[in-house]
Amino acid sequence: MTDAAVDRLPPRPAPGRFTVLSGLGALVLTVLTARAVDFDPTGLVTDLTRPNSVVEGLLDPDWSQIWSRRSRRAFIETLQLAVLGTAGGSIVALPLALYATDYGAPNRVVQVVLRLINSVIRSLPDLLWALLFVSAVGIGALSGLLALFFFSIAVVSKLTADTLDGIDRGPIEAGVAAGASNTSMLRTAVLPQILPSYVSFVLYGFEINLRASAVIGLVGAGGIGERIQFFQGRGEWDKLWGLVLLFFLVVFLVERISIVLRRRLV
Amino acid sequence: MTTVDRGAVTRMPEPTREWWRPVTWAVVIALAAWSLWGLDARWERLLDAPADLWDLGRLLFSDMAFERTGDLLVDMWESIAIAWLGTIIAGIVALPLSFLAAENLAGRFTTLVVRQVLNLLRAIPEVILAIAFIPLLGLTPMAGVMAIGVGSIGTLGKLFAEVIEAIDDAPVEAVDAVGGSRLQRLRWGVVPQVLPEISSFLLYRFEINVRASAVLGVIGAGGIGGTIAQTLQFKQFEVAGLGLVIVVVATIGVDIVSGAIRRRILRGPSRG
Numbered sequence: 001m002t003d004a005a006v007d008r009l010p011p012r013p014a015p016g017r018f019t020v021l022s023g024l025g026a027l028v029l030t031v032l033t034a035r036a037v038d039f040d041p042t043g044l045v046t047d048l049t050r051p052n053s054v055v056e057g058l059l060d061p062d063w064s065q066i067w068s069r070r071s072r073r074a075f076i077e078t079l080q081l082a083v084l085g086t087a088g089g090s091i092v093a094l095p096l097a098l099y100a101t102d103y104g105a106p107n108r109v110v111q112v113v114l115r116l117i118n119s120v121i122r123s124l125p126d127l128l129w130a131l132l133f134v135s136a137v138g139i140g141a142l143s144g145l146l147a148l149f150f151f152s153i154a155v156v157s158k159l160t161a162d163t164l165d166g167i168d169r170g171p172i173e174a175g176v177a178a179g180a181s182n183t184s185m186l187r188t189a190v191l192p193q194i195l196p197s198y199v200s201f202v203l204y205g206f207e208i209n210l211r212a213s214a215v216i217g218l219v220g221a222g223g224i225g226e227r228i229q230f231f232q233g234r235g236e237w238d239k240l241w242g243l244v245l246l247f248f249l250v251v252f253l254v255e256r257i258s259i260v261l262r263r264r265l266v
Numbered sequence: 267m268t269t270v271d272r273g274a275v276t277r278m279p280e281p282t283r284e285w286w287r288p289v290t291w292a293v294v295i296a297l298a299a300w301s302l303w304g305l306d307a308r309w310e311r312l313l314d315a316p317a318d319l320w321d322l323g324r325l326l327f328s329d330m331a332f333e334r335t336g337d338l339l340v341d342m343w344e345s346i347a348i349a350w351l352g353t354i355i356a357g358i359v360a361l362p363l364s365f366l367a368a369e370n371l372a373g374r375f376t377t378l379v380v381r382q383v384l385n386l387l388r389a390i391p392e393v394i395l396a397i398a399f400i401p402l403l404g405l406t407p408m409a410g411v412m413a414i415g416v417g418s419i420g421t422l423g424k425l426f427a428e429v430i431e432a433i434d435d436a437p438v439e440a441v442d443a444v445g446g447s448r449l450q451r452l453r454w455g456v457v458p459q460v461l462p463e464i465s466s467f468l469l470y471r472f473e474i475n476v477r478a479s480a481v482l483g484v485i486g487a488g489g490i491g492g493t494i495a496q497t498l499q500f501k502q503f504e505v506a507g508l509g510l511v512i513v514v515v516a517t518i519g520v521d522i523v524s525g526a527i528r529r530r531i532l533r534g535p536s537r538g
Contacts, residue, residue, distance in 0.1 A: 022527065030354055033347035037407035037488065044412075047403050054398050080301035087298045123514045127393065127481040128494070132510075135498045136322040137315050142307040146315065215393040218485055219495070222307075232397055248389045255389070 057237025065243040071227050075247065078223035081144050081216075082209040088145075089152025090202040096153065097160040103172050104164075104186050118161070122154040130216035141222030148213060152205045159201040160194065167193045200262040207258055210251050214244075326507030338490065338509050342516050345489030348407050348482070349475035352414025357468050360419050364426030365452060371430065381424070388420030392478050396487040407488030414475050414482070425467045426460070433459045466528040476520050480513050 015023075033039075065071045096114055098104045105111035124132075129150050133143035171189035180188065217225020224247055231240035366372045367380040396413035403409040438455035446454065483491025490509055497506040 018530065022531075029350055033350045036344055036347035037351060037411055039351060039408070039411070044403070044408065048412075050402075052402055054401050058398075077305065080305045083297050083301040084305065087294070119518075120514065123477075123517050124510070125477040125481045127484050128491070128510070128513070131484060131495060131498060132322065133319075136318040137311060140308055140311075141305055142309070142311055142315070145305070145307055211389070211391050215391050218393060218397075228394070228397065235401075244390075244394060252385070252389050 053235060053237050057239075058241045060238055061241040061245055062236075062238040063242045063246065065227075065239050066246055071224075071243055074217070074224045074227045075243075077141060078213045078217070078225075078247070079210070079250075081141060081148055081223050082206060082213040085145055085148025085213070086152050086202065086206040086209045089149045090156045090205060092149075093153045093156035093160060094198065097157040097164060098186050098190065100157075100161060101164045103169070104182065104190065106182055118154075118157055121150055122158055124154075126151045126212040127215060127219060130221040131219045134220045139220040144213065144216045144221030144223055147216055147221055148209050151212060152209060155205045155208055156198075156201050159204070160198055163194050163197045163201075164190070196265045200265045203258045203262055207251070207255050210254060214247055214251075322503075325503035326510065329504050330508040330511065331502075331504040332508065334505050334508060335512075338493065338505075338512050341483075341490035341493045341509070342480075342512050344407055345479045345483065345491070345513075346476055346516070346520065348410040348414060348479040348487075348489055349472055351411045352479065353418060353468060353472045353475050355411065355415035356418035356422050356471070357464075359415075360422035360426055361464070363419070363423045364430060365456075367423060367427035368430035370433070370435070371452075371456070377427075381427070384420045384423040384427075386420070387416065388424065390417065392417035392482060393485060396482050396485055400486055405486040405488075410479055410482040410487035410489060413487060414479055417478070418471050418475060422467065422471055426464055429460045429463045429467070430456060462531050466531045469524045469528050469531075473517075473521050473524050476517055480517070 066075070096118060099106070100111055100114040100118060102111075105114070126147065130144060130147035133146045137143045137146065167190060171193070172185060175185035175189040213223050213225075214228070215225050217223040217227070218229050220226070224243065227243060228240055231237070231243070363380055363384065366376050367384060369377050372380070392413045395417050396409055399409040399412045403412065433456060437459065438451060441451045441455040479489050479491075481491050483489040483493065484495040486492060490513060494506050494509040494513070497503070497509065
C-alpha cells in the first residue's frame with residue numbers, strides 16, 4: 001500500500017439526476033412563491049419585533065375569562081360541538097368506509113359513488129365546511145355541528161378505509177362460504193378485525209375536532225371562536241390569550257388521555 | 267382421543283367480558299346526551315338543512331362564473347405559495363430542533379424540554395396563529411406564511427426526531443472514530459441517513475398546508491379563502507362555487523404530484 005493510495009479519498013458519488021432535478025425544482029418553487037407573497041425578510045423582522053399588544057397580551061394573559069358567563073358558555077358549547085360532531089360523523093363514517101371496499105361493496109356503482117363522496121368530503125378543509133354551512137343554514141351552533149359532522153366523516157372514513165385494505169381476508173371467505181349475506185359477513189368477519197383501530201381513529205377524530213371547534217366560530221358557526229373574534233375586534237389580547245390558552249390546556253389534556261387510550265387499543 | 271365432546275363443538279365461543287367496556291360506553295353516551303341537551307343549536311332548522319344545502323349547492327354550481335377562472339387561479343397560486351413558503355420556514359426551524367429532541371443525539375433533559383415545546387406548538391391551530399400575526403403583519407399573505415410556518419414546526423419537529431432516532435449508529439461512530447467535530451458528525455453521520463424521509467415528510471406537510479392555507483384567507487391572511495368568503499358573503503354564488511371547485515381540484519392535483527415525488531424519494535430509482 002503506497003501513501004498516495006491512503007491519502008486519496010474515494011471518489012465522491014455524483015448526485016443522481018432525480019436529486020439534482022428535484023433540488024432545482026424546490027429552489028425554483030421557493031423563489032417563485034417568495035415573489036408571489038412579496039417575501040421581505042427585513043420588513044418581517046421589523047414588523048415582528050416592534051412592541052405590540054398581541055405579544056404583550058400573550059406574556060400577560062387575563063385568566064379571569066373562565067369566570068365570565070359568556071366565555072364559559074362558549075367554552076362549553078365548543079366541547080359539546082366536538083363531542084356531537086365526532087359521535088355522529090364516526091357512526092356514518094363506518095358504513096361509508098365498509099361499503100366502499102372491494103369485498104364489502106354490494107356492486108361496483110355503489111363503490112364508485114361512495115369513493116367519490118368520500119374524496120370530495122375529504123378535499124375540503126374544516127373552516128370551508130363551516131363557511132358553507134353558515135351560508136346555507138345560517139349563523140349558529142347548528143352550522144358548526146354540521147361542519148364538524150362532515151369533517152369527522154372525512155377523517156374517520158379515510159383512516160378506516162386504509163385499515164380495511166389491510167385486513168386478513170380469511171374470515172371473509174369463511175363468512176361467504178357459510179352463506180352469510182353481505183352485511184352479516186361485514187359484521188362478523190370484518191368488523192371485529194378493525195374495531196380497535198376504528199375506535200382509536202374516532203378518538204383521533206375527536207382530538208382534531210376539538211381543535212377545529214375552536215376556529216369554526218370565527219365564521220359564525222358557534223363555540224369559542226366567536227369570543228376570540230370579539231376580543232380580537234376590540235384589541236383585548238390579554239383576554240383573548242387567556243381564553244385561548246385555557247382552551248388549549250384542555251385540548252392538551254384530552255390529547256394525552258386519548259393517546260394513552262389509543263395505545264392500549266392497538 | 268377418539269371421542270369428541272359434542273357440547274364443546276355446538277357451543278359458541280364465550281364473548282369476552284371486560285369491565286372497562288360498559289364503563290366506556292356509559293361515559294360516551296353520557297357525554298353525547300349532555301351535549302345533545304346542552305347545545306343550543308335550534309334543532310328545528312336541522313329539518314330544513316338538507317333543502318338549504320341543496321339550494322346552496324344549486325346556486326354554487328349550476329351557473330359558475332368561468333370568466334373569473336383567471337383571477338381565481340391567481341388566488342389559488344397565492345394559497346399554494348403560502349403553503350410552500352410556510353413549509354420551508356417550518357422545516358428550517360424544525361430540523362435543528364429535532365436534533366435536540368432526538369434521544370440518541372441530545373441529553374435526556376434537553377429532549378424532554380424541546381419535546382414539550384414541540385407539543386405545545388402542535389396544539390395551536392394555524393387559524394389562531396393567523397389571528398395573532400394579522401395585527402403584526404397586516405392583512406397580507408405574509409401573515410398566512412408565518413401562521414403556516416409556526417403551526418407546522420411542532421409536527422415536523424416531532425416527525426423528524428422520530429426519523430433521527432431510528433438511524434443506524436454505525437456511520438455516526440465512524441465519524442467519531444476519525445475525529446469529526448459535533449457538526450461534522452451531524453452533517454456526515456446523521457443527515458445523509460435521514461434526508462430522504464425528512465424531505466418526504468416535508469412534502470407531506472406541504473400537502474396538508476395547501477388545505478390549511480386555502481382556509482386562512484377566510485380570516486384575511488391571503489389566498490383563495492378570502493375570495494370565497496367574500497363572494498359568499500355578497501351572495502356572488504357563481505364565483506364562490508367556481509372557487510370551491512378550484513380548491514378541490516388544486517388540492518387533489520398537488521396531492522397527486524407531491525405523492526408521486528414522495529414515493530420516488532422513499533423507494534429510490536425504479537429498476538426494470
